[in-house]
Amino acid sequence: MSHPIIHWRIGGAQGSGIDKAAQLFARACVHSGLAVLGQREYHSNIAGRHSYFDIALGVEPPTSVAEYPQLLVAMDGESLFRHLPMMRSGTTVIANRASLGLTLEKLPYLDAPLREKLRHDYGNELSVQKMIDSATGRGVTCLSVDIEGEQARIAEQLERPSKEVKRALNTLMVALGGALLGLGERALQTAMTKLFPRPEHRQLNAATISHAYRLAEAQNWPCGELAAPARAPARLLLDATQSVALGKLAAGLGLQSYYPISPATEESSFLERYPSVASREGEPFHPRIIQVEDEIAALSVAAGAALTGVRAATATSGPGLSLMAEGLGWAGMNELPLVITLYQRGGPSTGMPTRTEQGDLLFAIHAGHGEFPRLVMASASTEEAFYDAMEAFNYAERFDLPVIHLLDKMLTTSLASVLPFDSQRVPIERGRIASPAAGEARARPFQFTSDGLSPRLPLGQPGSAHWRTGVEHGESGLVTENPQIRERMMEKRAARLAMILDELPEEAMLRHYGEADAPLLLISWGSNLGAIQDAIARLEKGGHRARAVQIRILWPFPSTAVEKALAGAQSTVVVEANHSAQLASLLQSQTGHHPDHLVVKYSGRPICGDALAEALELIANGNGEARMVLKNPYE
Amino acid sequence: MHEQPILNAKDFQSPQAADWCAGCGDFGILKAIQQALAALGRPPEQVAVFGGIGCSGKTPYYLSSSGIHTLHGRVLPFALGAKLANPALSVIAVAGDGDGLSIGGAHFINAARRNIDITYILYNNGVYGLTKGQAAPTLHLGEQLHTMALPSDQAALNPLLLALASGYSWLGRGYAYEGKSLARLVEQALRHPGTAILEVLQPCPTYNRIQTREWYSETHPQSGEPRLYPLAEHGYDGLIPPDADTTTIQAKQAACFARLNEWGEHIPLGVFLEDLSRPAYPEDGGGNRAIADPAGKSLARLEGIYAQLQIP
Known part of the structure; x- marks a missing residue:
């Protein structure tokens, strides 16, 4: 039985500890034996602008974060304005009660188009409360916490100034979310110890975590229980x-x-x-x-x-x-x-x-x-x-x-x-290195050989004195404009592209995912693979079978292997995070194949499995357009 | 310990015929490098000479050492990369004034900040020769070469003053037609344990008819003093000893600054600064060593790093 993946998101201002909060949460999950995958979104700014961190967690390693998480932890009001409209039925939001009265006008960093869109969608004089009401109507659960009050109680208990306690807002929010999900308090405390080496910080954060768990209990939150394996392997x-x-x-x-x-x-x-x-x-x-x-x-x-x-x-x-x-x-x-x-x-x-x-x-x-x-x-x-x-x-x-x-x-x-990487798995291959003997004639760094590769000549070895140049040259590295040598050198250099395709195993050039006879073939490269794997699993639940090919060596283009992968596909979709579908044009120029659909995204935000699955479902149902653009209309 | 054979300048000659113009100052620089390398006594394969683009950039082909003809302006980073990766190499970088100061300007002012042990020889003839006579950054305001439509509307850079500000720990200037003293200067620069720059005044007989061989040889009409004069004979000493205090260092730099501002009627040659107070870049890193066992297994052990990153 496959375990569900949980998608968690925390949002707040840059510099307010979002990164640390996510580290804390992720580490606590790993301490609990869960596998995590995170993704951070941030502005090119040091402090103040909106930032958020997504973490997917599960017993099996998640392959993608989600556009629509199940839990949103909002450290500030701006996070609610930006993310609430995207939250779907079944999502829980943890918010600071003090944010509820916040109005759109009070947010300095909200982009004008987003401001306009929110006004258009929700009307004027928009407050957080109004948006929460709307979300609640869609089936989103909102838990609002009197953060200031709780922090005052922590300060009182620790006999420390409230200014200090307020700095642990990120820990408090993470712990509230952790309590709700059923993440073990001990795991969170252990993770905290590692992140906060100084005793006075530890004391504050330990008390904050403990306070959050007691609060969730006292308020009878519908806390879940995270499935966790009995034995957790050490992970990085x-x-x-x-x-x-x-x-x-x-x-x-x-x-x-x-x-x-x-x-x-x-x-x-x-x-x-x-x-x-x-x-x-x-x-x-x-x-x-x-x-x-x-x-x-x-x-x-x-x-x-x-x-x-x-x-x-x-x-x-x-x-x-x-x-x-x-x-x-x-x-x-x-x-x-x-x-x-x-x-x-x-x-x-x-x-x-x-x-x-x-x-x-x-x-x-x-x-x-x-x-x-x-x-x-x-x-x-x-x-x-x-x-x-x-x-x-x-x-x-x-x-x-x-x-x-x-x-x-x-x-x-x-x-x-x-799991810790195995540095012995990939054998080290250094190619051919020349071993000239001292006293030999001048070494030839560009020597013509039967396979077109010249033994490499490192500077400083005995008998290895040689010339190299960016000017066209002969075997010795001396400049030449002789047309025959020019032709041979161009051919010598170019020949290694065919050599690469000839010598590298297919596995190195591309990888297949999903069942070999699935009719829908997704073609992609790079970081989209995780979202594609996630989307294939989601599609399967809806009764659609899809497979994917991930092209790993893009130049020289492995045309033969790609053509083999294309065989049998009823419909092909190229998935890319760019505007012009660069892989699609490469595919077309190198194999002549014109994909049936393009799914692209160029908002600067990553492609997520859930949003991709929705686009692919349209395609699988015959309702997909030739070019589909994945968007983030609110964030 | 192997006994190094005694080398002479001939051992550093290459069979390639230099295709510089007749009377070019580059011939004098080439010969000085060959003599200095012979005096240094390192075999050619342990010497790497890097050139930029332009007439000066051809120098590596005329030496028997390893010679790397790099890109326009980029000679310093190439040379530094090689020295960092193989500290046992003796590394020389050569560049022209346009190559080194204009397109290579960012590298010029940053190259000495680590005080890596390389020697940089800057050929200064005031002109872009290989592209046939445009103003180089060392041509002065208002000067007009016969190939230029208008006089230069840009002021000249002072290469060694720039080098002083940029932290080169050895500054020298030679003249391409004073072979003996030039060879001695190249050798001193090579022996300096840090980043050394040697500017060489190098008349371009084809494109620079202002700073000609004759011009450099003139004497002052009133005093009879030669235009080019050796610093050492005027009691100048640019040595900053290893244990020098701040006051001494500043005084030496101020004296150097004053001499570097001399141009025109009197142009000093010799060693302006030899700063031994700056630590040389450590040579204990890098090196071409085994990274895998004979079966191709990596020799690197990452467990120590993993232990710091591992959860739990």
Whole structure:
């Protein structure tokens, strides 16, 4: 029997402890033996603007958060204005009683269009109370708590100033939600201890949690009971920036360079926290993590490091890749292994730095002038990101080219409970390394060979002195404009694209989900996979059978494998978080297949399983349009 | 310990014929680098010379060491990346004035902040040569090369003054046609344990008919003093010892500042600053080492990190 997934959401102002609240809740769930998947939505702002955190929890690992959660914990009035309209029958809302009188006019950060929409939907002189009344009419349960009063009682009990107690508002709200769901108080207390190392904070938060549980009891809340496995395995609670960083360390990273950029910085910051990595043999590793002046330098520093034979990488977002285009071309021209981890965010230009989008697929494939080979791959989850980060270096070194590893903002805040990753699962493959002997003739970094790959020449090895250049060159690395050598070098570099498709196992290029004979085929890439898996399960409950193919290597495009997957599908749907359906155009140009439907989303918010399932159900029932756009009209 | 064979400048020559214009100052710089590397005594394969784009960027092809021809303006980050990843390498970066100061400006002012042990040689001829005669950032306001339609409407940058502000811990200036002293300066820069910059005044016989070889050789009509003069002979000493206090450091920097502002009638050559008070970047990281066992299993052990992140 499959256990239900519970969807929890907390909303409040940035800087008011939303992140900590979600960490606390998620950790408590994991302590209880549950698996969690989180997702954070926030503005490009330090404090004050609205932020919310979704967490899905279950005995089985959830694959998607929900657009329509079962529990909304609102730390402030703005959260209610933004989220109440989306809450559906069966949802419970925990609100601060003091917020109920709040009117629309008193909210400084509510965007004008949303203000207008709320006025249009609910009428003028709109207050929180009015919206709650409307929600209650739809079957939403609202539990309003006299937060100020309760905090005053906590202050009195602890004999501490109420100003201090008010700071634990996030803990109080989490604990009230926890009590309602039936999350064990002990699990919450244990999680709290880890998050608050200072004794005076612990005392306050412990009392706050305890007070919340007693209050729920005293008020006879309809508290549930969370199903939990008897034995909980140890889990790591990570987002994809952390799992990529761990994957890079497992892969033997030698140097990572970076320039701070949302939402990629977290990966490099995480790496900086571990300057020493234990080795199975002898001395620990000390990878160099280097912050530089811009992304042009970031790529160039990584390229310089790669020239010495170490595994080198950089992590960035779309605006950074724009600056890296020239260096990417140099790496391609020099057949240099290099990994660029690209966390996509809403574009173009500065776009939406803290919102998600899959808008850089075609850019990653085409960035840079002229023609040179590169490999573009995409991970779908926090867990996949670890193993893919390891593979990225293998691909780069096996095929001597730059690898762009695509992720997105959604994955950077996909807080997932995962079993510790196995650093031995992906074997390390370093490609062919030259072993020149001292005293030999000048080494040839671009030597023509039968398979088109030249043994790699690290700088500084005996007998290895050589030239390299971004100018067209012969085998020795000296400049040439000879037409025959030019043709051979272009062919040599290009040939490795076919080699990749030939040598990599199909499993590395794409993965299948669902039953092989299901008539509806969903085609996607990257972070949408979790929502797609969730949607397939939801569709099944409605009697519709669907399957999915996740394309993991996007360039070179695995046309043969994709064509095989297309066979037998009655209807095909491409699902993407961008406007123009970039995978669909790639699919069409590489296989000639024109998908029957596109489901896209470009509001900067991630695709969720429940909303996707509704769109797909229309398609399955024959009522779907050729292009469908998933929206977030309120938030 | 292997005994290093004694090397001479010839060991650093490459069979490639340099295709610079006849009389180009680059020939003098090339020869000085070859002599300095020989004096340093490291075999060519342990030396990596990085070039940018332009006439100066061709230098690596004319040396027997490893030579990396990078991108316009990007020579410093490439060179720094290599040095960080393999601290055993001796690393030289060469760039022209446009390459290093204009398109590479952000790198120029940031490259020395870690005081990584590399040597940066800036070829200064006031002009973009390979694109045939446009004003470089070191051409002065109002100066007009014969290839320019109008006099320059931009003031010149002072490369070494910029380098002083940017924290290069060794500052020097040489002249392309004073081979012996130039080779000595390159060697000093190479031996300095930190980020060294050596500006080389390098007449462009084809495109710069203002700062010509003749112009640099002139003497003052009244005093008879030469335009180019060696700092050391005027009692100047730019050494900041390792244990120098703040007052000493500031006094040395002020003296350096004054000399760097000299241009025109008198142009000083030599070592402006040798700051040993700044710690050099540690060389204990990086390195090309085994990352997997023979079966391909990763040698990294993440359990220690997992233990910090694990729940419960």
